[in-house]
Amino acid sequence: xxxxxxxxxxxxxxxxxxxxxxxxxxxxxxxxxxxxxxxxxxxxxxxxxxxxxxxxxxxxxxxxxxxxxxxxxxxxxxxxxxxxxxxxxxxxxxxxxxxxxxxxxxxxxxxxxxxxxxxxxxxxxxxxxxxxxxxxxxxxxxxxxxxxxxxxxxxxxxxxxxxxxxxxxxxxxxxxxxxxxxxxxxxxxxxxxxxxxx
Amino acid sequence: xxxxxxxxxxxxxxxxxxxxxxxxxxxxxxxxxxxxxxxxxxxxxxxxxxxxxxxxxxxxxxxxxxxxxxxxxxxxxxxxxxxxxxxxxxxxxxxxxxxxxxxxxxxxxxxxxxxxxxxxxxxxxxxxxxxxxxxxxxxxxxxxxxxxxxxxxxxxxxxxxxxxxxxxxxxxxxxxxxxxxxxxxxxxxxxxxxxxxxxxxxxxxxxxxxxxxxxxxxxxxxxxxxxxxxxxxxxxxxxxxxxxxxxxxxx
Numbered sequence: 001x002x003x004x005x006x007x008x009x010x011x012x013x014x015x016x017x018x019x020x021x022x023x024x025x026x027x028x029x030x031x032x033x034x035x036x037x038x039x040x041x042x043x044x045x046x047x048x049x050x051x052x053x054x055x056x057x058x059x060x061x062x063x064x065x066x067x068x069x070x071x072x073x074x075x076x077x078x079x080x081x082x083x084x085x086x087x088x089x090x091x092x093x094x095x096x097x098x099x100x101x102x103x104x105x106x107x108x109x110x111x112x113x114x115x116x117x118x119x120x121x122x123x124x125x126x127x128x129x130x131x132x133x134x135x136x137x138x139x140x141x142x143x144x145x146x147x148x149x150x151x152x153x154x155x156x157x158x159x160x161x162x163x164x165x166x167x168x169x170x171x172x173x174x175x176x177x178x179x180x181x182x183x184x185x186x187x188x189x190x191x192x193x194x195x196x197x198x
Numbered sequence: 199x200x201x202x203x204x205x206x207x208x209x210x211x212x213x214x215x216x217x218x219x220x221x222x223x224x225x226x227x228x229x230x231x232x233x234x235x236x237x238x239x240x241x242x243x244x245x246x247x248x249x250x251x252x253x254x255x256x257x258x259x260x261x262x263x264x265x266x267x268x269x270x271x272x273x274x275x276x277x278x279x280x281x282x283x284x285x286x287x288x289x290x291x292x293x294x295x296x297x298x299x300x301x302x303x304x305x306x307x308x309x310x311x312x313x314x315x316x317x318x319x320x321x322x323x324x325x326x327x328x329x330x331x332x333x334x335x336x337x338x339x340x341x342x343x344x345x346x347x348x349x350x351x352x353x354x355x356x357x358x359x360x361x362x363x364x365x366x367x368x369x370x371x372x373x374x375x376x377x378x379x380x381x382x383x384x385x386x387x388x389x390x391x392x393x394x395x396x397x398x399x400x401x402x403x404x405x406x407x408x409x410x411x412x413x414x415x416x417x418x419x420x421x422x423x424x425x426x427x428x429x430x431x432x433x434x435x436x437x438x439x440x441x442x443x444x445x446x447x448x449x
Contacts, residue, residue: 139449
């Protein structure tokens, strides 16, 4: 059972639609019991970092997520990915879950490229990751203005946008997609399929 | 590198697909969910539903279209047409859309852009604009499907919309729409030069090379077409193959 963590902020139904389409058993839940019983967890997120962290705290889910992340695969998506890092500088300074070392900062692409970074960008693989196939030239869909700053060893794939943008980060069991796999066509569905078979 | 997006637009009335040529002479051609699925298979980077349902009571139909499409199409979905309030935006996003495109109501009440961006994020708020040339390098904004001239300068409007928090602009040229002679390059250039947010070219695509032309001659991020794809004259794959041949990054 894959549990999509519901804390009142996120693209829950898009993720759920994609899992159903793939025939992956899943449940949207905000209950600790469900999170503890799950085989794997997905932390979605859309919006601003401080607000999302506040909601996660109010839902009383910070500790259980941190603990369960040691035991089973966890995937953060978009803002959910950013929340895996130590802290974010979006609207001030806010602590994240600290599951992947690093910070979240406003993007500073060279060449005056527009922010937010919206659209399909090519995944450039950076080492091996069980979520990624061997094929090159795959595009996934991004919508964001802030990006992760982390060591190269945690970056499984990045994309180029006037800077190296971490696209897929990994620290052991913990995975983070800056892009939306649930909106990235076949490539995104394949990433979710691989996550569900971990 | 970011790919240039090719976006098919489906005009929907009472839950069925239609396409007006120059906003007149509407002709029904199909089920929007099936059309969206077909475009997804062809490689559409995003799908736009433009709701032209006239009656308020009929507006629920588009929500069902979005709900059903979101179950089988896994690329971003945008809904435009008749969006008048934050509540309208919320209902559409809840149904499974990723973005809304606000147009006439945003001209009448620009606060809608700001409220929408503050609550849902700029990335959800696309500003749709219908504009027409009045002099060399000068255009004004029209509302109500291109029927009413608001005597609002296009360049002033796009700058203001960006400041209010619009995340993207879908720019439709009334002069080239339906003519099939290519996108309105001067208008597109003027707008892409004036703002930093992504601009989608709309109105005028008539042949496969028109898309690459817009990408080569302007900084637009995406190009949208309706009838051209709709009547199977061209597939999205044809357009992407042409772009790729000309060195334009596409997915």
